[in-house]
Amino acid sequence: MTDAPDTVSSPDAFSPDVAIIGAGPAGLMAAEVIAAAGRSVAVYERMPTPARKLLLAGRGGLNLTHSEALDTFTARYGAQASLFADLLADLSPADLRDWATGLGIETFVGSSGRVFPVQMKASTLVRAWLRRLEGLGVTLHTRHRWLGWDEQGALRVQRGDGSETTVAPRATLLALGGASWPRTGSDGAWTELLAARGVDIAPLRPSNMGFEVPWSDHLRERFAGQPVKSVGLAFGDRRLKGEFVITETGIEGGAVYALSAPLRDAIEREGWAALTIDLMPDLPESAIAKRLRRRGAESLSTFLKKSLSLTGPRAALLREFTPASELSDPAALARHIKGLSMVLTGVRPIERAISTAGGVRLGELDGSLMLTRLPGTFVAGEMLDWEAPTGGYLLQGCFAMGARVGKGVLGYLGG
Numbered sequence: 001m002t003d004a005p006d007t008v009s010s011p012d013a014f015s016p017d018v019a020i021i022g023a024g025p026a027g028l029m030a031a032e033v034i035a036a037a038g039r040s041v042a043v044y045e046r047m048p049t050p051a052r053k054l055l056l057a058g059r060g061g062l063n064l065t066h067s068e069a070l071d072t073f074t075a076r077y078g079a080q081a082s083l084f085a086d087l088l089a090d091l092s093p094a095d096l097r098d099w100a101t102g103l104g105i106e107t108f109v110g111s112s113g114r115v116f117p118v119q120m121k122a123s124t125l126v127r128a129w130l131r132r133l134e135g136l137g138v139t140l141h142t143r144h145r146w147l148g149w150d151e152q153g154a155l156r157v158q159r160g161d162g163s164e165t166t167v168a169p170r171a172t173l174l175a176l177g178g179a180s181w182p183r184t185g186s187d188g189a190w191t192e193l194l195a196a197r198g199v200d201i202a203p204l205r206p207s208n209m210g211f212e213v214p215w216s217d218h219l220r221e222r223f224a225g226q227p228v229k230s231v232g233l234a235f236g237d238r239r240l241k242g243e244f245v246i247t248e249t250g251i252e253g254g255a256v257y258a259l260s261a262p263l264r265d266a267i268e269r270e271g272w273a274a275l276t277i278d279l280m281p282d283l284p285e286s287a288i289a290k291r292l293r294r295r296g297a298e299s300l301s302t303f304l305k306k307s308l309s310l311t312g313p314r315a316a317l318l319r320e321f322t323p324a325s326e327l328s329d330p331a332a333l334a335r336h337i338k339g340l341s342m343v344l345t346g347v348r349p350i351e352r353a354i355s356t357a358g359g360v361r362l363g364e365l366d367g368s369l370m371l372t373r374l375p376g377t378f379v380a381g382e383m384l385d386w387e388a389p390t391g392g393y394l395l396q397g398c399f400a401m402g403a404r405v406g407k408g409v410l411g412y413l414g415g
Helices: 027-036 052-056 070-075 076-089 093-102 122-135 190-195 216-222 254-258 260-270 285-292 298-307 312-321 332-336 393-413
Strands: 018-021 042-046 106-107 115-116 139-143 145-149 153-159 164-167 172-173 199-207 225-233 240-248 250-252 272-280 341-346 355-359 377-379
Touching: 018 027, 018 093, 027 042, 027 122, 027 393, 052 093, 052 122, 070 076, 093 106, 093 115, 093 393, 106 285, 115 122, 139 240, 145 190, 153 216, 172 393, 225 254, 225 260, 225 312, 240 254, 250 254, 250 341, 254 260, 260 272, 285 298, 285 332, 298 312, 312 332, 377 393
Parallel strands: 018 042, 018 172, 042 139, 172 377
Antiparallel strands: 106 115, 145 153, 153 164, 199 355, 225 240, 225 272, 240 250, 272 341
């Protein structure tokens, strides 16, 4: 898709059927659906290039979706599971894989059940997608920032040179993202514009983020940056097995992200949360206690290494959070190995989060994702009040929303 020149000067000069604000997965998928039906579509993106967050997410391998059963998949969306059960009827994980294949991007299922492009790169998929959109007649205006509406209801758009233009489409889709990774263009500034129009917005909060832990100097200096692998994590009634990373300020990583919503909520309520860690999830406590009773005159670190192969950051965490008086008690030490309590004292900033919770409350929208207060204006993607863990659920959700809202826009336009 070739960027359109910055020459739009008035609604009369260029008045597409549909203006889409934001060139992320939801916006571009909607553009494809609408343009494929023969409608003219213009996409406005404030950054120099489109799909920046998608490209950043795919640096280490683009996790498009997940292969698990659909009922399990939809449950990952928590309180919004029923909404996504409906949305995934429009674009399921299997449909998304077929869509990628249509772009010439073959996918595979990894050992964890996650789905990736064979080439692993987001850039290859994005380039193929932009070529398809260009062939459908979609125009892309980069370095164009949406400023709201003028007195006549036209969209105000600021060009890269600071000049301003207006566009009067028949329908508008807002797909501006949340407030995480603002360097990709998602800064949450749209909240004020919509709130001024009476749209009810839940406060934006970090999701899939790290947490703060008051480490000792020893642990921070020795183990910051190291992964803690093959452990069990539990909070409330939720339990899972995975890994996380020790950081200078606390912890982050896939297993932590999966529990981030309830942990965040607890910290907001209480000021702290206790995360339970099973350092040896494949060995029962009784077997661990039995092995620990054999200690002689060896140091604790040597004994843990020989008896349980417990070394490195896992052994360091055990020492960090086990009272000194219980380190020599086999039964007590076994309990801590199977249920180490790590106190989290804070949430990392939203700018460092992978995604965002909060946004336009779902009660503000009809079934086609149109704002009931602003007929003809639709919203999709991370702007809405939903969240999901990493693992393909975030991207699948945004793609599915794009497909649904594209159909909704066509319905509104009468085609």
